[in-house]
Amino acid sequence: MKALMRRSPRPYDMEVVEAPLPLLQGPDWVRIKVAYAGVCGGSDIKLMKAEAGEGAKLKPPIILGHEFSGTVEEVGEEVTLVKPGDLVTVDTLIAPCGHCRYCHSGDWNMCGSRKGVGSSFPGGFAEYFAGPQANLHRLPPGLPLSVGALAEPMSCAVHIVHDQGRVQVGERVVVIGPGIIGLCCAMAAMAAGARVVVIGTPRGAERLAAARGLGCKTLVNTEEDLPALVCEAFDGQLADLAIDAIGSNQAVGMALPLLRKMGRLVIGGVPFPKTDPYQVDMGLVYRNQLSITAGRSSRPDDWPLALQILDRYRRQAEGLIGGYFSIDRWREAFDATISKQMLKAMIRF
Ligand SMILES: [Zn+2]
Numbered sequence: 001m002k003a004l005m006r007r008s009p010r011p012y013d014m015e016v017v018e019a020p021l022p023l024l025q026g027p028d029w030v031r032i033k034v035a036y037a038g039v040c041g042g043s044d045i046k047l048m049k050a051e052a053g054e055g056a057k058l059k060p061p062i063i064l065g066h067e068f069s070g071t072v073e074e075v076g077e078e079v080t081l082v083k084p085g086d087l088v089t090v091d092t093l094i095a096p097c098g099h100c101r102y103c104h105s106g107d108w109n110m111c112g113s114r115k116g117v118g119s120s121f122p123g124g125f126a127e128y129f130a131g132p133q134a135n136l137h138r139l140p141p142g143l144p145l146s147v148g149a150l151a152e153p154m155s156c157a158v159h160i161v162h163d164q165g166r167v168q169v170g171e172r173v174v175v176i177g178p179g180i181i182g183l184c185c186a187m188a189a190m191a192a193g194a195r196v197v198v199i200g201t202p203r204g205a206e207r208l209a210a211a212r213g214l215g216c217k218t219l220v221n222t223e224e225d226l227p228a229l230v231c232e233a234f235d236g237q238l239a240d241l242a243i244d245a246i247g248s249n250q251a252v253g254m255a256l257p258l259l260r261k262m263g264r265l266v267i268g269g270v271p272f273p274k275t276d277p278y279q280v281d282m283g284l285v286y287r288n289q290l291s292i293t294a295g296r297s298s299r300p301d302d303w304p305l306a307l308q309i310l311d312r313y314r315r316q317a318e319g320l321i322g323g324y325f326s327i328d329r330w331r332e333a334f335d336a337t338i339s340k341q342m343l344k345a346m347i348r349f
C-alpha cells in the first residue's frame with residue numbers, strides 16, 4: 001500500500017513509500033481502509049520539521065497521519081464493537097499502560113507509556129490502518145467520512161472546552177485564533193450553550209467569516225480596546241472562559257485582560273520551535289484570581305461528544321475542508337496548511 005513515511009531522524013525526510021499491508025496483531029484488532037486523512041496544522045508540520053528524539057514523541061521510520069476516517073475491512077476473532085463495512089474514526093492515543101493513576105482516571109493523554117498514532121505508532125496517511133478495536137469510534141449515521149476525519153481536532157477542542165475549560169450553559173467564551181482548533185472550540189462551546197466571540201487577525205478575514213457562519217461574533221486583534229469590545233459583545237460582561245487556540249505568549253497576554261474576575265484561560269498549545277519563557281502578568285492573575293490551565297490532546301470519552309458536535313454542525317464542518325489531495329500530492333497539502341491557505345487540507349484515498 002502507499003503510505004506517507006517520515007523515514008529517518010533527519011528533519012523533512014518524508015516520502016510516499018510502498019509499505020506492507022498492516023496485519024492484525026491481536027484478536028481484538030481491526031483493519032480499516034482509510035478514506036480521508038487531514039493534515040494537522042500543529043503536529044504534522046512539527047513532525048515534518050522536528051528532529052526525532054525532540055520530546056521523544058516521534059519514532060521514525062513511521063507512517064504519519066492522526067486525523068482520519070475509513071471503513072472497517074477486517075476484524076479479529078474477539079472484535080465485538082465493530083463489523084466489516086462500519087464507518088469509523090480512530091482515537092490517536094494507543095497502548096496506554098492501563099494501571100497508572102492517569103489510566104485509572106481516563107486521562108490516557110497523560111499516561112507515560114502511551115503511543116501516538118502517526119508519531120510513534122503507524123498512522124493514517126496510508127491506504128490501510130490496523131489497531132485495537134478500543135480505539136475506534138463509529139460515525140453517527142449519515143455523517144460523511146470527510147467530516148468524520150475531523151473527529152480528532154474536535155476531540156481536542158472538547159478536551160479544551162469541557163474537561164479543562166469546564167464550560168457552563170450561558171457562559172461567555174472568547175476564542176483567540178480562528179484556525180481549525182479555534183473553530184472546533186467555538187462549535188464545542190456553542191453546542192454546550194455558551195456564547196462565543198472569536199478573535200483573529202486582519203489577514204484572517206476568511207477565517208473570521210467562517211466563525212460568523214458558525215454563529216459567533218468576531219473581533220480583529222488590531223482593535224484598540226479589546227476588553228471594551230468583548231464587553232460590548234457580551235452585554236457588558238467580560239468573558240468567563242478564554243481559549244488560546246494559537247499557542248503563543250501574545251495570545252495569552254491578549255486573553256487575560258478579557259477575563260472577568262475568577263475567569264479561566266485554557267492554552268491549547270505552545271510555540272514550536274520553543275521561544276523564550278512566557279511573560280505573564282501574574283499581578284493580574286493574582287488580583288482577579290484567574291485560573292490558567294492547558295488542554296493537550298484528548299481523553300477517550302471526548303470522542304463520542306466530538307462526533308455528536310460534528311453531526312450537529314455537519315454542513316459548517318464540511319465547509320472547513322479547503323481541498324482534497326491524493327497521497328502523491330501530500331506536499332501541496334502540507335504547503336497549503338503551512339501558508340494558511342486552507343483551514344483543513346485532506347488527503348483522499
Ligand atoms: Zn492534530
Ligand SMILES: [Zn+2]
Binds near residue numbers: 098101103
Ligand atoms: Zn498509564
